[in-house]
Amino acid sequence: MPSRAPACPDPAGAAPRGPGPKQRPGERPGDRRRRRLAVLAGGLLVALVATGGTWLVGHSGLSALEAQTLDWRFRLRGPIPPAPQIAVVTLDERSLGAAGGWPPRRGALAEAVERLHAAGAKAILLDLLLEQPETTLPEGMKAQLSALRRLLPDGSPGAAALDRLTATSEGDQRLRRAIAAAGDVVLPFALSFDRSGRSAAPGGALRDRAVARLSGLSGDQPAALSLHPGRLTLPEPSLLAAAAGLGHALVLLSGDGRPRRQLAALGIDGEFYLSAALEAVRLFEGGGPAEIDFGRGILLDGRTIPTDRQLGVLVNHTGADYPAWSFADLLAGKVPDAAFAGRLVVVGASAAVAGRGFATPYAANEPGHLLQAAIIDDALTGRFLKRGPLVVGLDLVLALAGGLLALAAGLALRPTLALPAVLLLLLAGFGAAYLLLVEERLWLGVLVPSAAVLAGGVWGATVQALAELARRRRVERERANLSRYFSPSLVETLAGRPDGPIARQQDAAVLFVDLVGFTARAEALPPERSLAELRRFHGLVEEAVFAEDGTLDKFLGDGALATFGVPDPRDDDAAHALAAARRIAEAAAAWRAEDPEAPAVAVGVHHGRLFLGDVGGRRRFEFTVIGDTVNVASRLEGLSRKVGAVILASDACVARARAAGPAGTAATEGFEALAPQPLRGRAEPVALWAWGRVQGAAAGATAST
Numbered sequence: 137m138p139s140r141a142p143a144c145p146d147p148a149g150a151a152p153r154g155p156g157p158k159q160r161p162g163e164r165p166g167d168r169r170r171r172r173l174a175v176l177a178g179g180l181l182v183a184l185v186a187t188g189g190t191w192l193v194g195h196s197g198l199s200a201l202e203a204q205t206l207d208w209r210f211r212l213r214g215p216i217p218p219a220p221q222i223a224v225v226t227l228d229e230r231s232l233g234a235a236g237g238w239p240p241r242r243g244a245l246a247e248a249v250e251r252l253h254a255a256g257a258k259a260i261l262l263d264l265l266l267e268q269p270e271t272t273l274p275e276g277m278k279a280q281l282s283a284l285r286r287l288l289p290d291g292s293p294g295a296a297a298l299d300r301l302t303a304t305s306e307g308d309q310r311l312r313r314a315i316a317a318a319g320d321v322v323l324p325f326a327l328s329f330d331r332s333g334r335s336a337a338p339g340g341a342l343r344d345r346a347v348a349r350l351s352g353l354s355g356d357q358p359a360a361l362s363l364h365p366g367r368l369t370l371p372e373p374s375l376l377a378a379a380a381g382l383g384h385a386l387v388l389l390s391g392d393g394r395p396r397r398q399l400a401a402l403g404i405d406g407e408f409y410l411s412a413a414l415e416a417v418r419l420f421e422g423g424g425p426a427e428i429d430f431g432r433g434i435l436l437d438g439r440t441i442p443t444d445r446q447l448g449v450l451v452n453h454t455g456a457d458y459p460a461w462s463f464a465d466l467l468a469g470k471v472p473d474a475a476f477a478g479r480l481v482v483v484g485a486s487a488a489v490a491g492r493g494f495a496t497p498y499a500a501n502e503p504g505h506l507l508q509a510a511i512i513d514d515a516l517t518g519r520f521l522k523r524g525p526l527v528v529g530l531d532l533v534l535a536l537a538g539g540l541l542a543l544a545a546g547l548a549l550r551p552t553l554a555l556p557a558v559l560l561l562l563l564a565g566f567g568a569a570y571l572l573l574v575e576e577r578l579w580l581g582v583l584v585p586s587a588a589v590l591a592g593g594v595w596g597a598t599v600q601a602l603a604e605l606a607r608r609r610r611v612e613r614e615r616a617n618l619s620r621y622f623s624p625s626l627v628e629t630l631a632g633r634p635d636g637p638i639a640r641q642q643d644a645a646v647l648f649v650d651l652v653g654f655t656a657r658a659e660a661l662p663p664e665r666s667l668a669e670l671r672r673f674h675g676l677v678e679e680a681v682f683a684e685d686g687t688l689d690k691f692l693g694d695g696a697l698a699t700f701g702v703p704d705p706r707d708d709d710a711a712h713a714l715a716a717a718r719r720i721a722e723a724a725a726a727w728r729a730e731d732p733e734a735p736a737v738a739v740g741v742h743h744g745r746l747f748l749g750d751v752g753g754r755r756r757f758e759f760t761v762i763g764d765t766v767n768v769a770s771r772l773e774g775l776s777r778k779v780g781a782v783i784l785a786s787d788a789c790v791a792r793a794r795a796a797g798p799a800g801t802a803a804t805e806g807f808e809a810l811a812p813q814p815l816r817g818r819a820e821p822v823a824l825w826a827w828g829r830v831q832g833a834a835a836g837a838t839a840s841t
Contacts, residue, residue: 178595182539185591189584190532200391205582209573210497215455219513223476224460227485231463238489242270242307246314248466253318256477259420260321261412263484263505266371270308316378320419323375324385324412327365381419383412395494395507400434400441400449413511420480441515450521452514452577455498482509523579531581538565539588546596558593562586639749644701645713645789646742646766648773649677649720651735654694670694680719684712689760699761702748710743710792711800714785717741721782721828739782740773743789771815779810782828790825
């Protein structure tokens, strides 16, 4: 029989030991490198989503979706108090009678301007296109004659005849006088573009109204700042001459048809014109010249209107309920002068009357003059939104930070915790974007940071899930291996245990069993018969050990080593060891009953202190037990032949079993006490107990109950 307490391959497939980087519990060779690669790949993914998403939002239809998130924030914020300097007069449906229908009669408009001036209005924006003179001709004929007049040179007989035919009415003359007398009226002009690329010359009347000076621009002027419209729609010449200010009424619509960004000023053939809203602010602030500084924005008497490089501003829709009065009530004298005194008054038509409105965060069909009021409000209060290169850069930084945090959460936390962590990051990002909009008027993006957070979180959770799946598969393989050596009750404890060396002392019971004379017998048997008998022996040992919650440490050729109480000791370990020994002996007896030539078994059992741990070198190490207790059990198994017993147990083992209660008493039933016997390596004889003794064997041994 082989020497006792030999080593066998670790059934759990443990990893080689030796110098190397510190590993996490349960980590296998290569896991750390794979984890680093996964983190690097996740970081690259987050960076790609953050940078690529930032570019896409700025150069694709995703910007419309980002703008929708801005509208959500506006609605969450709710309306804000309006600037107190603004008042509104609306030509609504009930005002059509007083205004003489649509378009309103010039005399009615003149009366409105006169009343506002008399009430002390500081500036008036008449947000109506007054291109054609008012005549008694039908509208269709009037438009045709006006188009014909533009084709004729000034001073020609035909032009003079058309001028007389379309001469201004008394209403036009009255409106001209009212505008001139007020000295603070702003009229809008419109421009449009066609595909021919032709340009409508602004003419001297428009050029005279170019109030913005250009500064702060080095190099060539951006092409977007010098437009060439196909058509200009200017106020009627006499009204244009009388107006104190002229501003463009171009409304820019984003991809979803909403007016979020507007041009504070635009260039036409090298001359710059403010928007009608900012022209009204200029007059309201004193009428000084405007200066365009491409490094800062538009300067109006010390007030800075921040713009982008194309002179655009982002409208901070207030949703405010401006003090508004009906055009009919104004003409009827029902509005007190205090409603307009010292204010900038915006006069326009409702969407139902004008036939067109604009979708804003707070209204599905907001009239154009209320959009002008919102721009005026932003200019007077300095509440324009900010989204320049620095804010876009902040978007990128937040996207990277959020994505990496989500990646870390996905990699470090269990899925049940990683998902709430990612959701918290998303909510934190939206909350930060909302607070910065409310407090600092910053338009931070939420799409790209959210996409980066989701990408990082999903990647981290996927890597974590794959690692967990690999770990479970590894544990299943370990469990399958362990189930061949350990009792089922211990397989779950040992499977998937943290890697690394185990070394400790503990009490346990040790059982050695051997087939008596099998080596000599095997020489006379065919190999197939020898292997079959050996397998049957291993099977009965395995069944007996596992039935008593033992650990099958290893097979030793025609023998086996089993432990009870490894790795977790219990009070009844000795009882289980003796019960397992009896099961083995009884199974062997049944085998010999079937085949009288079958080999007998010899079993030795001892309980005591032993060393439990991993032994071996760098490439191969094993989990086993060593120490004096193991040696005594091995020698008891060898001594059993001399005393003529099937099972030979130490007195320490039997005493320990009986102390465990009824189960131990049952396990020790039938054992006979023997006279103490000397054992190699022991200075004093060892008290022994035998079970299944052969009569007359081992003379000198004393039997007792």
